[in-house]
Amino acid sequence: MNFSFPSTASMPVTPDHAATDHLAPLIFFYGLGSARPRVTFIPAEQLPGDERRLLAHDGDMTSRLREFHRSEIDLDVHAKQKVGEYLVRASVLNRRRDGMPVEFGAIGIHIDVLPEPAQRLVLEGHVPLGGILEREQVPFTSHPSGFFRISVDSRLAELLGATAGQVLYGRCNELRHADGRALANVVEVLPRVVVDGG
16 A cells, blocks of 8 residues: 655644654654654663564664564665655565565655765665665664654554554664764654564
8 A cells, every 4th residue: 555745835834842853754654733643752671672672772773673583674665755855755664585564664864965876776765774874885873862652553554564553662763974964864663463473
């Protein structure tokens, strides 16, 4: 199923507070002012064991998921919109060995911070950003800004093979280029069924 992002032309100004900033890619996915799943920020210590292992670190998620699931990770883009040199997209990462979803990600990428080969790969939308940064040897640092639990709605449940109302866990993260410029902001949600059966 494909979803569309709302038009930026009709977007009202968002409240200026930390939670909104951290969740901006997810808010954009749903549309400002639209109903979206309830997100409750929690300390990393409150994440269940496997979710803590997958989320509470300062690396990229693609390599962590690849190692945890012992499988290459593929990207399935469900919605995207480019605003100038900023690309916002909603994607599901799947295990290549069986196609099972291992993460939902809503991400905003500053394309102009990347070298040209990496820009092309991002715009093609076949390889996860973490895989592109690794392949093109783009130096970056990862800065998780919060961990949360989320009661998923039918929209996210369908993408993750979950059940509406199920409580899942995720994180907000900022990737920065080695020179300090913001590279990407991402909201990542893990499906419990895949973590439990990983």
